[in-house]
Amino acid sequence: MPLVNTMRGPVDTSEIGFTLMHEHVIIRSWGVYENWPHLWDPDAEVDRAAKLLNQAKAAGVDTMLDLTTVDLGRDIPRLKQIADKVDINIIVATGVWMAPPSYIRRQSVDALADMFVHDIEEGIAGTGVRAGAIKVATEPEMDGVNETILRAAAKAHRRTGVPISTHTFVRNKTGSQQLDVFESEGVDLSRVVVGHSGDTTDTAYLESLIRRGSYIGMDRFGIDRLLPTAERVATIAALCRMGHAGKMVLSHDASCYFDAIPHALRAANTPDWNYFHIHKNVIPALMAAGVSQAEIDAMTRENPRRIFETQGSY
Ligand SMILES: [Zn+2]
Numbered sequence: 001m002p003l004v005n006t007m008r009g010p011v012d013t014s015e016i017g018f019t020l021m022h023e024h025v026i027i028r029s030w031g032v033y034e035n036w037p038h039l040w041d042p043d044a045e046v047d048r049a050a051k052l053l054n055q056a057k058a059a060g061v062d063t064m065l066d067l068t069t070v071d072l073g074r075d076i077p078r079l080k081q082i083a084d085k086v087d088i089n090i091i092v093a094t095g096v097w098m099a100p101p102s103y104i105r106r107q108s109v110d111a112l113a114d115m116f117v118h119d120i121e122e123g124i125a126g127t128g129v130r131a132g133a134i135k136v137a138t139e140p141e142m143d144g145v146n147e148t149i150l151r152a153a154a155k156a157h158r159r160t161g162v163p164i165s166t167h168t169f170v171r172n173k174t175g176s177q178q179l180d181v182f183e184s185e186g187v188d189l190s191r192v193v194v195g196h197s198g199d200t201t202d203t204a205y206l207e208s209l210i211r212r213g214s215y216i217g218m219d220r221f222g223i224d225r226l227l228p229t230a231e232r233v234a235t236i237a238a239l240c241r242m243g244h245a246g247k248m249v250l251s252h253d254a255s256c257y258f259d260a261i262p263h264a265l266r267a268a269n270t271p272d273w274n275y276f277h278i279h280k281n282v283i284p285a286l287m288a289a290g291v292s293q294a295e296i297d298a299m300t301r302e303n304p305r306r307i308f309e310t311q312g313s314y
Helices: 042-059 076-083 109-121 144-160 174-184 203-211 229-241 263-269 277-288 293-309
Strands: 003-006 009-012 019-023 063-066 089-095 133-137 164-167 192-195 215-218 248-250
Touching: 003 089, 019 192, 019 248, 019 293, 042 076, 076 089, 089 109, 089 144, 109 144, 133 144, 144 164, 144 174, 164 174, 174 192, 174 203, 203 215, 203 229, 215 229, 215 293, 229 248, 229 277, 248 293, 277 293
Parallel strands: 019 063, 063 089, 089 133, 133 164, 164 192, 192 215, 215 248
Antiparallel strands: 003 009
């Protein structure tokens, strides 16, 4: 049976269950706490994160894809402390977000691809934890460095078979630009999740991504500032009526710790931006909008399984 790498080692893809496809556990400014360690309390944050993840598991989440990259403060040894305390599968990623450090900015496509493949085949930073996805980001628009990163992700994907998951900026339709680059690298676009697609109600744009074979990530539930939950739900319901439940995955892009926004401010401004919103509010709203249980299962169980179980280099 196909296996997917998680923080706890390989897991049979048929056992990943209800899967949130774009989340984070801890996002922090890389380098800051190494230089000013008194600015946070890592033990308290580890305990807090473990508690939230256990609550997510109790709410019905079996697996979570943590798309935290180097430039979002990826810290696999710290994440390991959390993963050891929880009963949820955490799949981690290699790749780069939209703030690549200068070392990465000057690398060639092949050198970057080697770095990504190292995370997938050898493991991350000596932890033995292997990446199960490749993350890239294009916002506000693609530039030369970004294109190099996208080509490197495409090459690492084709060498390993590990899926690509992206961050896009819907206002500039950067998902289409990413697919153009991947296509020119010979990527099977059904191995790509075009993320943050749920930030728009433009079903023509979303259908154009699906028609090219890709999955779309309806993955920022709870960030109502970008698009309110009701509009995200209506867009998914419309796409389901168009027959596309087999091409969408759901998530919140939430986290336990995000140093751009203090805990109290986030709780006040975005009360639904957490791992529970989909189970608590979104699924009932989708069903009220006519989405069937089978379509919910496709978006939360079958599509994630299919994304991870197609494997091997090509
Ligand atoms: Zn994210």
